[in-house]
Amino acid sequence: MTVYWVIWDAAAHWVVDRLERQGALPAVSRLRTHGMLAPARPAHPNCQTPPSLATLFTGTWPAEHGVTGYTVPGAGPRGLGSHISGFGPQFPAVPPVWETLGVRGAFVHVPWVFDGDDAVGSYVDAAVEAYSRRTVRHAVTEVTPGPAREWLIGPHPVTVEATADGVRVSAHDEVTLTPDGGWQPVWLTGERVGTWLACVRIGERRLLVHTGVWRPRYGGADQALLDRMRDCLPFAGEGVGPLYRAETFGTRLAEGGDGSAEEFFLSSVECTMRSFRTVTDAVLAGHDADLVVIYLPMTDDVGHEMLGFCDERSAAYRPDIADAIWSLIGRCYRWSDEILGRVLDAARPDDTVVLGADHGMVGSAHLVHLNDQLVAAGLAAVDAGGELDPDRSRAFYHPANNGALYVTEDGLMPRVKAVLRELPVPMRFLEPDGRPLDGDDTGDPRVTFVALHDDYQPTAGLAGAPPYVRPLRKVGAHVVWTGSDRLHAVHAAVGPGIAAGSAPGVIDNTAPARLVCRQVTAQSRTDRRKMSFMGNPPDFPHALSPEELTARRAEHVRAFLAGRDLDPHWLSGLMRERVGPGLLLLTSSPVHGLANPTSDLDFIRIQQAAIDGPRISTKIFQDGHHLEVVSFSEAELTSNLDELERLAALPPGETVAGIRGWDRKREPRRKQTERIVNGVTMDGDAPYLDWLPALATVWSRQSLHNALEQAAYAALAETAGETRGRVGYAYNTLVHLMDALLSYHGDVYTTRKWYVLRWTRLVADGCWRNDRVQAVATTLESLRKSVAAALEPSAAGRPLAGEYVSLALDVASATGTATGVKVHAEAGGNLMPFLPDASLLIGNGAGVVLPGAASLPLTDGPVGLADLARLDTRAAGTLLRALRAGAARLSITYRHEEPAA
Incomplete structure (x- = not known):
């Protein structure tokens, strides 16, 4: 296909x-x-x-x-x-x-x-x-009687000789052109660089024209x-529009x-x-x-x-x-x-x-010289050659001519906008992301975008003298949305x-x-569908095909409903009656074989019609059963599944950034998208299981990222002298690593209370993707069984964090996510002097007093995750305090090196 x-x-x-x-x-x-x-x-x-x-x-x-x-x-x-x-x-x-x-x-x-x-x-x-390699734009020369002469087409010399009824052009090829005889392709070199030539009669004159030249x-x-x-x-990338506008070939229709x-x-x-x-x-x-x-x-x-x-x-x-x-x-x-x-x-x-x-x-009729207006107001400067000088300007419309209006001083933008509004041109101002500015003087931006009415197109070029709004001969435009x-x-x-x-x-x-x-x-x-599930190698004996996994989950659902004395067809009819037609999926614990007799029945319904606004689940109480259903449209689900596959194909850091920002932008949300991918219909089908590999990749990377953060916090807490906080971070590291490895094996379920049970089930099955993964799983299981002992008073001085940092790095390597991990700190605001031997960090809606902090540790550049233990006690405590307050964040970057041949 x-x-x-x-x-x-x-x-x-x-x-x-x-x-x-x-x-x-x-x-x-x-x-x-x-x-x-x-x-x-x-x-x-x-x-x-x-x-x-x-x-x-x-x-x-x-x-x-x-x-x-x-x-x-x-x-x-x-x-x-x-x-x-x-x-x-x-x-x-x-x-x-x-x-x-x-x-x-x-x-x-x-x-x-x-x-x-x-x-x-x-x-x-x-x-x-070819567009990135233009040699020369189109050009025209007059054909005159007399001996042959040379005409340079960019760096390529050609010979031009008038004939009785046209012109002969000799380059790598030789062609004879007659007035109004159309265009002919000509190779200028033996390296397949060419152009197109035409001879045209304009009154008594004969003109020879070539299109642009590019080197593909x-x-x-x-x-x-x-x-x-x-x-x-030969490549031709555009017509001879500027020559047409200049009326080189005669008067335009618009001028008669x-x-x-x-x-x-x-x-x-x-x-x-x-x-x-x-x-x-x-x-x-x-x-x-x-x-x-x-x-x-x-x-x-x-x-x-x-x-x-x-x-x-x-x-x-x-x-x-x-x-x-x-x-x-x-x-x-x-x-x-x-x-x-x-x-x-x-x-x-x-x-x-x-x-x-x-x-x-859009059609457009006028060209607006914005910088002339700013020069006249003393806001923009010109150089000795009469060109815009951005370095000496307080405000200027950027020479990129992309709509961007720049100021170099705080508080100047309102005046700049007022000056531009003196032009006889309807205009609005936009945020850099395209949103309209709320009011003329909201905030204090250094950059905004000027959006003129469609009939007026901006230019960064200087007219030099009024009027600054002039007729536009290029009558179709698209600059600012x-x-x-x-x-x-x-x-x-x-x-x-x-x-x-x-x-x-x-x-x-x-x-x-x-x-x-x-x-x-x-x-x-x-x-x-024809291959082993989740890309397991062919010799992996316990891999499930999608068909086998669907059958297993359908059996889980059948057994759960039978245990509650519920008929699937009756359920389908009840849901259709209460919430309307659509594709009905049973989700959550019954699908994964984790439900108990008191578990709720959670459904998701997919409908054709669009749905606006946030989703509220419909609660149904029927014959002692508690049922919940939430609905989504086919269009938004398709968008989400496409985004899931896109995120899975990105580098790990970009995957994590995308999934963490998911719920701010998308319906269905992360949890519900997982439920849909894993969901089973009342007929025992799993219509969205094809997206489980993408979901597994994305969720495994997110969980690993969470584990790496918790391992970093454990290292900081231990270095800062904490004895109990480090244990909490260590346990969090284990929980997220369990979820990362579960997801890596295609077992994705976003409810945290089931992580440990699912993990012990996987350990009992022993269905590891390879020996490397099995080795890290064995280490994880050993630490899981021993982590509680770290709370004993006798273990207070015993190093702990290093084992968890090492394990998190081993999981990153074993899953092919990264061969190395580095961390650095990013302050969310300004660090200001406060009291003697203390500073105040304010940012991201949070603030924290940092004893003795002249600067925030780890902001100069990334260090290896294992290097956190080398911080001194005070620096580790300072950074941990800022992170806990939300006034700073820990950034993680991944390195992936291919093994040497």
Whole structure:
């Protein structure tokens, strides 16, 4: 099974929807009819291409993946005003889905597949990317009679010679072009660097035009596919839009032209289409990839130049030329649709095809020079060359032009906003995460985002003189997410499990990544049913297959209900009567064979319809039985299960951070998600058991992390001279290590009171995954039986913590989580002088007096977990006091080293 993910840059849902309903996009019609079509909210607060693609590809927002604009402010080497490309190899901070999935992939001009050394991951079968290696942008020269002359196309010299009816161009290839004879591909070197050339007659003049030049890079393990990619037409990444805007090819329609300038511009975009179509065909001709990602830029190109003239909600709208322009836009979208149709034709019945876009597009009519207004108010400074000087400015709109407004002094932002509001432009201000600021002077931010009305686009460039609001010739835009539905991206999909004709309403553009993950892993989950449960090696004699585990749990449920004289069908009918139809799961202790005659019956119900707000369980008392049921929707459960698999694929520290923040963001919550994965229907099925490996991985890592924290506290307490506190932390370490190892073996149950009973059951069964795990389990069991003795008065001076630290590190190694663990302290606030020989640490809503603390220990850098015992008594006590008060936190980092060959 293959998932094909086709990306149309800036394909606005409103444009696609309108064209499809007009019958202009037959491939999109196939998706709408046989699958689903929906609008998708783009990245915020900035929705330029890099942050929007990062959101699309990672399933996270810019606050998480770190790409905040076409260039990212403050990330360069030259201070606050510097900025670097959002497409740089150091971005995004969250890996794209293909990296977390690790499945075989093929990529057509997709960012963040190659690293800074032009290498690709082992999962890449074949990839081509050229945008990061542009040699020169498009250019034009006049063809004049006379002898042949040299014309430099970037670093590549070509010979240009006028002929009677055209022009002859000699490079690595030689071509003869005639006016209005169309574009021809030309190789400039023998290393497959090329461009596209055209000769055009403008009045009495003949002009020779070339598209931009890029040097593609290739990588991957599928040599045959890479060879086909290299044999494709020269890369063309964009049309000649700036030359069209400058009316190099004649007057635009908007200024009274006859349409020939638009036709020539569109013909240059067609070169891009032909370039991308050939490499797409090369992939479709034969591949073994599980995921194919194809990026197509044409819709963005034409949208920037023309879409505003057709946007009836924009001041750029021109009813006199709207129909003519709409026809041209439709032609470009049809090129993208035709490539999508080729993908649909190549897809097999069990394949999935997803159409997505990074963002939409709004019409826009005015360019706003924000920094000129700040310069005039004495807030921003210019250098000797008349350019913005961020280092000498008190406030400035960042040169990254991503919407970010910076101030360098506390308390200055309200004045800056007031100065900008003097411009005749409707504007709002946003938090860096895209939320509207509550009031003009709330807080004292150093950075905020300015969101102009859609008809006004910001620029960091200086006009030099009034007016600071000027006409905009590039009439389609997408900079700051204003909330306009015209900025919604298109999202469509067809494939297994996607209901035909479904229209889910507006979704977040984080959702497509989850869909792709779900569809890619669907086949691997099916395959997993045929293998030993939880990846145990084939010679592991007691491993349970999913079918065997389902049968065992179904028997637990049957026995429990029989013992309570309850009929499963009667229960199903009662629940349907009381709470409505849906998939009913019995959860908790009856499933795990731990229930007793007085245990409650806890149910979870999954329904199709959406549910808003927090969940409150319904309590039912019937014939002496206490039943509880809580309901969730299919959509939110799908989102949770996708997130569970994403977290399981992350490095351990990121897994733990994700699961710890789960309950603040998600329904069902952690506990309920575990219950659903383990739940059994009244018919004895376990419909969500496929997600148990992901749940087990996530929960095992979380429990191990908890154990490592408790082991660290035990070491600090012992070093500080405590005799009883260290024992409590030691016992907590054991309990969490039990849960970590139980989960590592696929036995996940979030109720803590059952940890020890389940552990003793596992020890009795002796079903360990390997000898290394069995060894640490034996040590754990020995310490469990002896820990209480540490409370005896005779044991007060005997070292204790070292054994538990060592055990926690051994479990981390045995489970493959990490080969080393380091810790460091993070103060949650400010440490201030208080009384003689004492300081006050205030932060995170907590405060604590720290005797003798001039600084908080372990904040300078991480140390090994075992090194905590080397702290002096006073430092250990100081840190432990701060941690207990909640005014500091202990951060744990993992190291994983591959064994030497």
